Amino acid sequence: MRRFFLFIPLVIFFVMGIFLYQGLQLDPTNLPSALIDKPLPEFRVSSLYDEDRVITEEDLKGKPALLNVWATWCPSCKQEHAQLNRIKEEGYVIYGVNYKDDRGKAKEWLRRYLDPYSENIFDKTGSFGINLGVYGAPETYVIDAEGVIRYKHVGVVDEKVWAQLKPILQKLENGQEAK
Amino acid sequence: MKRWIISLLMLISVQAVAAIDTYEFQDEDTRKRFQQLTEELRCPKCQNQNLADSNSPIAKDLRHEVYRMLDKGESDSEIADFMVARYGEFVLYKPRKDASTYVLWYGPFGLLLLGLIVVFAITRRKNTAAQETPESNLDNEQRKKLNSLLDQDTDK
Numbered sequence: 399m400r401r402f403f404l405f406i407p408l409v410i411f412f413v414m415g416i417f418l419y420q421g422l423q424l425d426p427t428n429l430p431s432a433l434i435d436k437p438l439p440e441f442r443v444s445s446l447y448d449e450d451r452v453i454t455e456e457d458l459k460g461k462p463a464l465l466n467v468w469a470t471w472c473p474s475c476k477q478e479h480a481q482l483n484r485i486k487e488e489g490y491v492i493y494g495v496n497y498k499d500d501r502g503k504a505k506e507w508l509r510r511y512l513d514p515y516s517e518n519i520f521d522k523t524g525s526f527g528i529n530l531g532v533y534g535a536p537e538t539y540v541i542d543a544e545g546v547i548r549y550k551h552v553g554v555v556d557e558k559v560w561a562q563l564k565p566i567l568q569k570l571e572n573g574q575e576a577k
Numbered sequence: 578m579k580r581w582i583i584s585l586l587m588l589i590s591v592q593a594v595a596a597i598d599t600y601e602f603q604d605e606d607t608r609k610r611f612q613q614l615t616e617e618l619r620c621p622k623c624q625n626q627n628l629a630d631s632n633s634p635i636a637k638d639l640r641h642e643v644y645r646m647l648d649k650g651e652s653d654s655e656i657a658d659f660m661v662a663r664y665g666e667f668v669l670y671k672p673r674k675d676a677s678t679y680v681l682w683y684g685p686f687g688l689l690l691l692g693l694i695v696v697f698a699i700t701r702r703k704n705t706a707a708q709e710t711p712e713s714n715l716d717n718e719q720r721k722k723l724n725s726l727l728d729q730d731t732d733k
Contacts, residue, residue: 432665498634524638531663533621533635 431531431550438465438545439529446496446504446518453519455545462548462570463491464563465539466515466555467527469499470507472535478554479511485560486514490567493517497535498524538563542570600644607647614643614656617671621664 433439438455445451458465466482468475486492494515496504501520508518521527530539533552540549540563549566551559602608615629620636628636628643639660646656660668672678715723 432661432663524634528638528642528663531621531665533664534633 431547433531433547434550436547438541438547439526441519441526441529443519443521443526446494446501446508446520449501453517457517458493458541459545460543461491462540462542462567463493463516464567465493465495465541467495467497467530467532467535467537467539469497469535470503471499474554475536476511478536478556479514481555481557481560482514483512485555490564491516493519495519495521495526495530495532497521497527497532540566540570542573603648610653611644611647614647614653615640617669618643618657618660619668619670621668627670 438458440455442452442454445453464482464485468479482492492514494513494517496518498521501522504518504520508515519526524532530537531550536552536554538551538555538559539547540551542548548570549563551563553559555563600611602611612629616627618628618639620626620628620631620633620639622633622635623631626636628640642659643656646659651659657669666672672681674682
């Protein structure tokens with residue numbers, strides 16, 4: 399029995415070692431979104447193309463979709479843009495949130511690199527961004543047909559990331575049909 | 578001597594106030610609350626800085642948001658709730674006391690207590706062990722042998 403006690407420090411060491419080792423694999427910049435499984439915050443923001451047209455959360459409901467937060471000042475957004483165009487070609491819906499940007503520049507960008515977005519939300523002040531919990535573009539959310547946030551990806555959407563997002567979207571679409 | 582003092586002074590760095598905004602506060606109390614809130618809220622982008630220190634655009638926006646909410650007369654906990662709802666518990670530099678953070682708040686005291694118990698147990702065991710040990714349990718024969726062995730050493 400006495401001898402057993404001698405092993406306690408070793409056991410503690412191993413337990414701590416396992417926890418710390420797991421900590422090494424974590425990406426500290428990968429924050430869990432507080433909004434997962436919550437509906438999109440209510441918003442009233444103008445459309446990028448038409449200043450007078452107001453877009454609300456109701457406009458984003460109906461179909462599972464991606465909600466992509468981007469800006470012309472964000473180099474990674476340029477990087478992911480081609481992938482977003484491919485996603486659109488595959489037949490998925492992407493909504494764009496132009497985050498703290500210049501209207502003219504954003505329109506020019508979409509003209510030059512093509513516009514993959516079904517709706518273009520122009521969030522000049524970034525208030526919609528704050529309500530969404532955005533802390534840096536690009537960020538991409540997966541929302542379901544009821545406008546509930548199901549997943550959030552921070553960073554560039556490339557083919558690898560799309561391979562993760564696609565099954566989530568497909569699952570949501572299948573669930574929708576089953577209803 | 579003077580040179581020494583100057584070089585010593587150079588070692589002391591003055592904490593830089595990184596971000597400077599111009600906000601007009603209703604009163605001194607609100608200004609203090611703003612300072613405290615921005616110091617206790619973490620910037621989601623630059624994770625080892627608080628809102629007060631960070632120059633990142635999101636920190637600037639969130640500072641503005643804190644200011645706006647203070648101006649509207651909202652309480653500190655309402656502002657903290659607002660941030661947590663959007664960015665998660667992570668933004669609080671001072672975690673709240675709830676079931677998931679009890680370990681964090683009270684763990685150290687628990688460990689201290691555990692340590693004290695262990696130290697107490699060990700010292701007590703040593704004391705009793707020392708008391709219980711008889712002077713020696715050698716018989717005469719063995720004592721003689723021991724003495725002769727000890728004497729051998731002193732001879733040298």
